[in-house]
Amino acid sequence: MGSGERLILLVDDHDATRETLTEVIRELGHQVLAAANLFMALRYIEEKRFDLVLTDLKLPDGSGKEVLNRLRQKSPEIPVVMITGYATIDSAVETVRMGVYDYLTKPVDLDRLRTTIKNALRLVDLERRVGLGGALDAIVGHSSRISEVKELITQVARTDVTILIEGESGTGKEMAANAIQSISRRSNASFVKVNVAVLSKELIESELFGHEKGAFSGAIRQRKGRFELADGGTLFLDEIGEMPLDSQVKLLRVLQEREFERVGGTETIPVDIRLICATNLNLKKRVEDGLFREDLYFRINVVRLRMPPLRERLEDLPLLAEHFRQKYSARYGIDRKFAPETVEALKRHSWPGNVRELENAVEGSVVRSSGEFIRAECLPEEIRGAASPPLLDLAPGLSLAEVERQYILSELSRHEGNKAVAAKSLGIGLKTLYRKLEAYSGDEEGEEPE
Ligand SMILES: Nc1ncnc2c1ncn2[C@@H]1O[C@H](COP(=O)(O)OP(=O)(O)OP(=O)(O)O)[C@@H](O)[C@H]1O
Ligand SMILES: [Mg+2]
Structure with missing residues (x-):
């Protein structure tokens, strides 16, 4: 899928980069x-029809941006990948806001480039095929994990096949x-x-299949089920993993026969539905534990869609965060960008609650923010985490050497004096760290390495 030769426009003034790419x-x-x-x-864009830029x-x-604008007027469906010369989150995020498909930072990582091109062309294919x-x-997301899901x-989607969607909460x-459903x-x-x-054991069957008047106390009139x-x-x-075993039997029958009776009724009602099921439980395990019928499991597990946890597609995190920032900025009328530290x-958090947790965190941080940026301290504590460095309170006018000294000492204290770990997090060798500590002589950290 998505194979075949495509025409790609590459715009870069740096000769060597252009040649490599x-x-x-x-x-x-x-x-x-x-x-x-x-x-x-711009001339090429007038003359040719590209698949990707x-x-x-x-x-x-x-x-x-002018390349992007021209393309948006001419053929808005063509994905544009922006290559930014400086690795600031801000400019990257800004280009995402302008409607680029993705961004790459220089120096361009060639593996990342290949993946980006493949994913972009694949999505173009999909959209052309589906027309939607x-x-x-x-x-939201461009990672290969989420692209596979979309594919x-x-x-x-267009067939009537039963789909089981699995994934963490x-x-x-x-x-x-x-x-x-929508395609x-x-x-x-x-x-x-x-x-x-959320349905009680007593109500689930009436809820799904409906009931006749007088089927049980409280059934004052006939009611259609879902x-x-x-x-x-x-x-x-x-x-669906939460369905009680008795109801599972009834569900299986409906799926097999494509007909059912209302609770307390005798009339057999034919039904034509397309079924989509979702669960955050491991259904196979539920089957092994005797909590889910195996025959029903096979019946609903025709096509399985696995939604990847956020921690396995962290490359989508900046896009998702920016997506939610825009959503809640618009809702609350607050337009502040993320500080890079945020x-x-x-990125450091493990996201047990996945995209919903991210969405809630971003919403909260937008609301709590003040000043120019959304700062890390606006995030919930469990996300800001123990891993985030204590903020250095640096006075203005310090020399670079002094800033370095303070930062090194703060990193050391963050790692409870463990020099090996501190050196690693600073990206310097242990020897270098000892040398620097030694130079801050008089300081108790400056002892000799053994
Ligand atoms: N890829 C995504 N792009 C944008 N928003 C997303 C994405 N994935 C999830 N969300 C948002 O995250 C929230 C949770 O998504 P959703 O309700 O579909 O998850 P779920 O897997 O059904 O969760 P649960 O198991 O808790 O029911 C929703 O607000 C949804 O809009
Ligand atoms: Mg859900």
Whole structure:
């Protein structure tokens, strides 16, 4: 999929970079047109139809932003990868906001370049095939893990196949279900969601299959269940792993026979639904533990979609953080950018609550922020974490040597005096650290190495 030769525009004024990147793109089997300045780039854009554009942000006669703007007018679907000369999160994040597909920092990591190109072309393919980028675009992320998920979604969404979405809490299972539904053939039909975990054992069957008047005390009138309401459309059974065993038998029967009876009823009602299930439990383990019927497991596990945990796709974190920052900036009317240290702190966290935890953290930090930037101290404590260095309170006007001294000592104290660990975190050799400590003579840290 996504194979075949493509035409890529590369804009960079640095000869050696242009040559290296051209080489890499050719090796991937694509054609390249290389422009050394904005003028040539704009000319190529008028003349040719590209599949992907890679452009340097800083050009001798202008900016990569102008390349982006022209493309957005002409062919908004073409992904643009921005190459930024300085590795500041800010400029990277700014380019993301301008609508670039991704950014690369210089010096360009060639492996990262290859992955970025492959993923970008793959998504172009998907969007062309499906003719609907929107639903998938809502799932933010360019990592190969999430690209695989999006690819699988487009492959299976249009069929009526039953899909099981697995993933830890907050990984975007419901988002995936929404995307599947919205690009399926049933997108205009009903979409009924049921969270099995919140239904009581007593009510679950009536909830799913409906009931007849008088079926049980309290059933004062006939009621349609979710299966009936979803007829002709899609039914999403969320947290299916929590379903009680008795109800599992009934569910299995409905899935096999495609018909059911309301609780307390005798009429058999045929139903045409597309089923999507989600769970944050390990269903296979539940089967082994006797908590989930194996036959039902096989029945719903036709196509399995695994939502990756955030810690396994940390490369998506800056994009996601910026996505949520914009969302909540707009909601609260607060427009502050992240301080670089905030993004660094986000990257250090392990995200047991996945994307939802990130979203909540960003929302909170936007609200708590004041001043120019969203600073790390606006993050919840468990995220700011013990790992974040105590903020150095540096007086203005210090010499660089003094700043270095204070920073080294603060790192040392952060690591409880462990010089080997401190040296590692400072990115210097242990010997160098000893030498520097020694030079701060009079200081008790300056003892000789054994
Ligand atoms: N890739 C993503 N891009 C943008 N937002 C996302 C992404 N993944 C998750 N979210 C957001 O994170 C939150 C949690 O996502 P969702 O409800 O789909 O997760 P879930 O896996 O169903 O979680 P749970 O197991 O807790 O029900 C939602 O607000 C959703 O919009
Ligand atoms: Mg959910």
